[in-house]
Amino acid sequence: DTEVTQTPKHLVMGMTNKKSLKCEQHMGHRAMYWYKQKAKKPPELMFVYSYEKLSINESVPSRFSPECPNSSLLNLHLHALQPEDSALYLCASSQSSNPGELFFGEGSRLTVL
């Protein structure tokens, strides 16, 4: 299984809502990532978890809250978002200790009204 699965594929939320994005992989990867991508732009790193511990936080606003419950799951909790947070949110995973590529999910398209 070489897939990274993200749910939901589409999400529309108001600025006062609380929602979560979910990501799952069963490749035994111990590094998991959240990226934010705007149209025609490269993915922008938000968070990296390594062995279920947060290892990189790219100064992301606190209205985005990551969580790694176990080695296969990664969540991104969303609260009080702004319209400019509308984007494609990509989850990825990679081997942590050996060289290798990022495996990406299909993304969650988020629209904040």
Next chain:
Amino acid sequence: AQSVTQLDSQVPVFEEAPVELRCNYSSSVSVYLFWYVQYPNQGLQLLLKYLSGSTLVKGINGFEAEFNKSQTSFHLRKPSVHISDTAEYFCAVRELNTGNQFYFGTGTSLTVIP
């Protein structure tokens, strides 16, 4: 930190013509190099990667890339493009032994013209 440059933001090319998408990176430290393709409303899919060994790397869909250490480049090529190759292409770099950080170029939008 690495800087990854994709000088060509848009590349139009006629169907069945060859294409080269350029990628240069900044650091002279040992790196792993990747090319990803992104079709509309999808995630990024790995086209090919250079980890070590032969500097000419072959990937999926007929793409290949050549690693040039002296020029810190990793240009992507295809001898004959198809309409289905129309997509966004990203070059990415991962430094050896510096953890899980990947650096992406700004992307090249390839449009294949019938």
